[in-house]
Amino acid sequence: MKNLTLLTDLYQLTMMNGYLNEGIQDDIVVFDMFFRRNPSSGGYTIVCGIEQLVDYINGIHFNPEDIKYLRELGLFTPEFLDMLENFEFTGDIYAVEEGTFMFPGEPIIRVKAPLFQAQLIETTLLNIINFQSLIATKASRVCHAAQGDPVLEFGLRRAQGPDAGIYGSRAAIIGGCNGTSNVLAGKMFDVPVAGTHAHSWIQKFDSEYDAFMAYARSYPDKAMLLVDTYDVLSSGLPNAIKVFDEITKQGHKPMGIRIDSGDLAYLSRMSRLMLSQAGYSDISITASNDLDEYRVQELKNMGCDINSWGVGTKLITSSDCPSLGGVYKLCAASDGEKLVPKIKISEDPEKITNPGFKKVVRIFTGEGQAEADLIMLEDEEIDTKKPLTIFHPVYNWKKKTFTNYSVRELLKPLFVGGKCTYKKRRVMEIRDFVKSEMETLGAHYKRISSPETYKVDLSNKLWLLKRQMLHDSKGE
Structure with missing residues (x-):
């Protein structure tokens, strides 16, 4: 794979330069990548491109020609360019397995890394995952x-x-x-x-x-x-x-x-x-x-x-829906030794983010059918020996209780401490994985037109955190 290090938006680099000037470049942050809508008004999205993301992270380096070009732009300090010369990704990246079906609002990739590093990879990460996920989903529908x-x-x-x-x-x-x-x-x-x-x-x-x-x-x-x-x-x-x-x-x-x-x-x-x-x-x-x-x-x-x-x-070309629209949003940042939740607030409710260091758990019926996903804070656990009640994050009176069920955490490590843990799979193996995964998704979610909306809920702890942060932002 060719070197994609400069395949980025200029503002990623200007922000990184600014972080260095402010002395916060090494602050640990958490970013989530997610999308807000399924392509083609469909019922699901197939996540694709994880292997190319891994190759990109493994290959990040600024060569002398890159540094010369950036210096000639006249935008960056010598100290910043020196840091780029020695750039190395040292953070953690977790992601769903390539070929997993996912839904709006769920973290499909989670990055925990020094701010300087986490900011750089945003554009290329989105470029790779958005396109391949779009086409994989279109193919699945066909x-x-x-x-x-x-x-x-x-x-x-x-x-x-x-x-x-x-x-x-x-x-x-x-x-x-x-x-x-x-x-x-x-x-x-x-x-x-x-x-x-x-x-x-x-x-x-x-x-x-x-x-x-x-x-x-x-x-x-x-x-x-x-x-x-x-x-x-x-x-x-x-x-x-x-x-x-x-x-x-x-x-x-x-x-x-x-x-x-x-x-x-x-x-x-x-x-x-x-x-x-x-x-x-x-x-x-x-x-x-x-x-x-x-x-x-x-x-x-x-x-x-x-x-x-x-x-x-x-x-x-996914002609009826030319882009997936996945985004990469800050959801936590370090304050000393602890991570502090962050939230983006908007007049558009769809654009309000879920704060904190999170994971996604898929809930299966006793027959092995995917029934709902639960976005939780990382430190939360589910005891499957006990009943589990989930509720709609907006229409809270809509609830469902599971008794005979199993769960699976969806985010798996790609990089830990900068070291790659990902094991490559053949494309045909991933295709077989998609086929087996799709068999767990009900037909009513796979309809070409007017599919039923799959349940994606927030844990009670995350819901309370989000509600409190929204209230605090308004001085309530």
Whole structure:
């Protein structure tokens, strides 16, 4: 991974310079990274990009060219630049496991470090986690709409630059896609790659049949033919069937067809009928053409006969929701030997933060279903032998009591005292983890439209602290 140390907003550096001038650069602080809304008005968010965050932290260093550039800006003191030359991250970072589903307001990353260090990493942390989490969540929604059909990510040509194409492919696989057209991503992350041919292949040959036959000669056991260059039902499909007959006689088994335009529901049903009549009832029909979770769900509801999906532009760009909007907020700062809770107050209630050094606990039913999350202060514990009552942090009369339940703390160490504790996992392992985690989330939370809101509550101790700090801020 390339050196991303200067991939930051200028104000991070000017604040750091100011902290040094004020003599508070070594004060210990706690920042939480969280988001305020799920993408696409959905019911959950898949956290992605943790491994790249670890690589970034491990690689932070200011090289001589960086220091020379910053010196030439004329904004920084010599003492500040000297500190940058010797910069080393020595703090603690805790985060949820990559692939965990999370909800608005929950800390998904917690940083406890000297102020000088914690401030520097904000921008890059958000850049990495926001984008990959957005795409992983979009992919998860598309795969949910596909109801178990294979989904292939085809978005590289429409991605917002090479990095978005590469790490968007990674996130899409983690979110549930079965493969990607992105060859570099396939190599970098050891994930399946997929693809056949474009319309230009068909156009280059004298006839559609010649084009199909030429492709089948090169890939007789992977003959997936694009049948909509001219006309699906009167030209593309009849020619594909002729080619399938030829390669079947030679002992090969054709893969299927792809339709990239037109009325996909109607064309897929008619194609299935024609293929079945020709003896190819088990062949795959893949659809593409500006698909997303809404379109896939619509086609499913219309009774399409599609069993594989190629999803590109609207996935890799998350076209209906182009950003996640995760934030990084100070929630505690040292006063001598102890951490003092901090709170951000706003006229917009959504932007009022939860103060203190916190953790997140997930509550599971006796059957292993995720039922609610509880944001707690770090020193709090839950005795699962006793009933647990939680309440809505705003509508306090809404309560729920658990008796037969288990809990799991979600924040795990990535760095402790500056030392990396993270163990890397293959992307396909993370994908499998996402699949198993999503099985614990009820279907009503995974609906594409109008999902039920998952319960995220505050412990009584944290709720009282927040309420007291709000009252104190108003002089009450």
